Amino acid sequence: MSFSTIVGQTEIKERLGHALTGSPGHAYIFTGPKGIGRTRLARAFAAALLCERPGCDGACGRCPSCRYMAGGVHPDYRELELQEKEKVIPVDAVRQRIGADLYHQPQLGARKVYLVDADALNEQGQNALLKSLEEPPPYAIFLLTALSARHLLPTIVSRAVVLMLSRLSPAEVMAVMEANDLHQHEAAAFFARFSGGVPGVALELAQSSWFHDLRQETIRFFVKLPESGRAFLLTDGYAFFEANRVHAGEILDVLGSLLRDLIVLSDRSADDMLINNDQQLALKRLLPSGKKPESLRNNLTQAYRAVLAARRGLALNASFEGLACHLMLALRKELTYA
Ligand SMILES: [Zn+2]
Numbered sequence: 384m385s386f387s388t389i390v391g392q393t394e395i396k397e398r399l400g401h402a403l404t405g406s407p408g409h410a411y412i413f414t415g416p417k418g419i420g421r422t423r424l425a426r427a428f429a430a431a432l433l434c435e436r437p438g439c440d441g442a443c444g445r446c447p448s449c450r451y452m453a454g455g456v457h458p459d460y461r462e463l464e465l466q467e468k469e470k471v472i473p474v475d476a477v478r479q480r481i482g483a484d485l486y487h488q489p490q491l492g493a494r495k496v497y498l499v500d501a502d503a504l505n506e507q508g509q510n511a512l513l514k515s516l517e518e519p520p521p522y523a524i525f526l527l528t529a530l531s532a533r534h535l536l537p538t539i540v541s542r543a544v545v546l547m548l549s550r551l552s553p554a555e556v557m558a559v560m561e562a563n564d565l566h567q568h569e570a571a572a573f574f575a576r577f578s579g580g581v582p583g584v585a586l587e588l589a590q591s592s593w594f595h596d597l598r599q600e601t602i603r604f605f606v607k608l609p610e611s612g613r614a615f616l617l618t619d620g621y622a623f624f625e626a627n628r629v630h631a632g633e634i635l636d637v638l639g640s641l642l643r644d645l646i647v648l649s650d651r652s653a654d655d656m657l658i659n660n661d662q663q664l665a666l667k668r669l670l671p672s673g674k675k676p677e678s679l680r681n682n683l684t685q686a687y688r689a690v691l692a693a694r695r696g697l698a699l700n701a702s703f704e705g706l707a708c709h710l711m712l713a714l715r716k717e718l719t720y721a
Contacts, residue, residue: 384453387442390558390582391551392424398546399428400439405562407432409569410516410525412501414532415548418583421528422498424548430494441567444676448491458490464500472503477511485515494522501527501535503567509536516542526553550580565589568592576658577640588633588714597630601637606665608711616711631703635694636713645669649679669719679720686717 386396402408411428413421430442430452440649442449450523451457459546461471463480482495489495504512514527516539525543551559556575559582560566568574578585588594604623627634640658642664647657657663668677689710696706 384430384442385444386427386431388562389424389427390562391555392420394550395546395548396441399424399431399441400441403431403437403441404439406523409519409523410527410543412529412532412535412540412543412545414525414547416530417549417579418581418587419548420582421548422500425498425526425528428538429498429526432456432494432496433492434458435492437708438647451491453666459492459495460498460569461496462498465503468684469503471505472500472550473507474505474507474511477508479503481515482511486520489522494524496524496526498528501529501539506536509539513539541678551582552580556582556585556691560585560589572594573658576660577636592666594633597627598635599635600627601634602641602642602659602662602665605638605714606669607642609669611715613712613715615709616715620711621704621707624703624711628703629706631697632694634688635697635710639687639690639694641666642683644691646680646683646687649676649683665670669718674720682717682720684713689713689717 384695386400389396411425413425414562415421426525427441430449431437433452434442434448435446435448436443441450444453448457452460452682461480461484463476463546465472481499485495501509503510509693513536515523521524524553527535529535545691546581553575554574556578557566557571560568560571563586565571565574571589574585574589577588600623602619608616624631624634641662644657644659644662648663649670657666659666693706697703
């Protein structure tokens with residue numbers, strides 16, 4: 384797989400291309416949110432490192448090494464990732480699949496490449512990996528994927544080149560959707576904007592059976608908020624959150640996107656940059672006339688902050704009922720622009 388088949392990440396691809404024509408380092412960490420394409424890029428780099436005739440654009444795609452990679456059977460390439468039902472990669476797996484394998488010479492070419500899902504390593508696993516990273520044989524190259532270098536032991540990070548993947552533009556996310564035959568989806572443009580520049584999110588939601596209905600329900604709930612009574616919110620409103628608890632993160636993302644659009648609309652009468660472009664009329668009805676834009680923006684920003692706070696609470700496993708009810712009341716207060 385050549386680098387040019389990967390959408391975006393131009394700077395990183397250039398850096399990797401230079402490394403291929405010079406002498407690459409022993410460890411690279413690809414960081415960024417889940418779904419941004421860390422593993423895909425790391426695999427393309429791995430293929431190029433192992434390729435017999437790599438160029439600035441990565442692997443040639445035709446040599447025996449490239450054919451082994453494409454078939455998933457390259458003898459000098461290992462991937463260490465979570466297996467089904469595992470929460471972390473067991474430390475024994477790190478020792479066996481990397482530590483014990485490391486000193487066997489490469490079979491096909493001059494290098495061995497290990498790709499490790501570092502988010503799935505606990506401290507013990509990271510320490511086991513560190514042993515291999517400290518004194519690697521000259522032919523070994525480690526590629527790690529992680530949400531952030533901050534999640535890893537500083538002793539690992541200091542031995543590696545850290546590459547931060549950037550979020551894609553909506554047009555680039557659309558290009559990824561096209562490559563996956565999803566650009567014809569009726570909501571493709573919405574997913575490209577809603578994904579926050581993370582193509583994996585757009586692909587997953589476009590193929591999900593539940594997101595369309597959940598979004599519609601969340602919008603109905605949102606537009607009714609200003610006139611909903613406190614008692615209604617704490618019963619029926621909460622029931623909506625409770626029934627969709629497994630997708631609470633997505634509900635919050637939809638609410639955040641609606642508030643973001645309201646902030647945009649509070650400044651301008653129309654905008655084709657809205658995430659929820661199909662909801663423009665309903666959203667405009669939520670903006671009272673005769674209020675100063677600054678005052679509207681102030682309320683909407685507070686509402687947006689309440690969504691962010693709920694997002695953090697969710698990540699920290701705070702009481703679900705507490706955070707949902709607190710959020711609904713905060714949104715109602717701000718959306719009445721009192
Ligand atoms: Zn090749």
